Amino acid sequence: MADAVAIFSGGLDSTTLLYHLRAEGHSLRSLSVDYGQRHARRELDCAGRIAADLGLEWRRLDLTSLVDFFGSNALTDAARGIPTGAYSADSMALTVVPNRNMILLSVALSWAIATGATAVAFGAHGGTYAPYPDCRPAFADAMAAVARVCHESSLEVWAPFVGWSKADIVARGAELGVPFERTWSCYRGGVVHCGECGTCLDRRAAFEGAGVSDPTVYRPRE
Numbered sequence: 001m002a003d004a005v006a007i008f009s010g011g012l013d014s015t016t017l018l019y020h021l022r023a024e025g026h027s028l029r030s031l032s033v034d035y036g037q038r039h040a041r042r043e044l045d046c047a048g049r050i051a052a053d054l055g056l057e058w059r060r061l062d063l064t065s066l067v068d069f070f071g072s073n074a075l076t077d078a079a080r081g082i083p084t085g086a087y088s089a090d091s092m093a094l095t096v097v098p099n100r101n102m103i104l105l106s107v108a109l110s111w112a113i114a115t116g117a118t119a120v121a122f123g124a125h126g127g128t129y130a131p132y133p134d135c136r137p138a139f140a141d142a143m144a145a146v147a148r149v150c151h152e153s154s155l156e157v158w159a160p161f162v163g164w165s166k167a168d169i170v171a172r173g174a175e176l177g178v179p180f181e182r183t184w185s186c187y188r189g190g191v192v193h194c195g196e197c198g199t200c201l202d203r204r205a206a207f208e209g210a211g212v213s214d215p216t217v218y219r220p221r222e
């Protein structure tokens with residue numbers, strides 16, 4: 001058992017991560033970051049509510065000024081539309097926020113060191129489509145190596161889902177009683193999930209793949 005800082009977006013993956021680590025007996029703090037993602041308000045409101053439900057310390061960090069350094073991608077540039085349809089190499093490339101996870105892990109490592117935590121966890125996972133570069137095992141391994149040498153206290157980086165599909169995460173979340181209906185995935189950040197963007201379709205497919213009933217409210221198709 002360890003004290004760990006978990007990067008927590010309020011989405012399906014990182015919410016299951018919190019439940020998974022708690023079930024393993026770890027004590028957690030949770031960190032959510034607004035890096036200018038267009039769905040930040042919706043996503044981070046969900047994160048705050050879930051953290052409160054779990055009785056976890058939760059910090060919301062404002063890094064919105066970083067948005068000027070991320071170039072033009074569909075996630076942080078409001079002038080671009082969110083691609084519709086299942087992920088393809090092209091549509092996924094449009095939603096890459098350059099080096100995002102290293103930034104999130106870097107801040108989480110600082111907070112871990114400052115609070116005496118010994119590990120940092122994030123919810124990167126594999127999938128039917130090639131995941132983002134900073135969600136792959138090579139990235140997780142490299143960050144774990146950095147964490148061992150960036151401070152005298154030698155921290156760990158955990159990515160327990162890195163070899164899992166999103167359907168695996170849904171299956172684990174169902175076992176743990178994760179309140180999926182309280183999590184947020186949609187990049188469009190509306191009142192309900194749009195049901196059309198890559199991450200909505202990925203979410204829906206994960207429930208189908210896991211054989212778990214999907215409680216998500218999707219916007220009706222016009």
Ligand SMILES: [Zn+2]
Binds near residue numbers: 185187194195197198
């Ligand atoms: Zn959507």
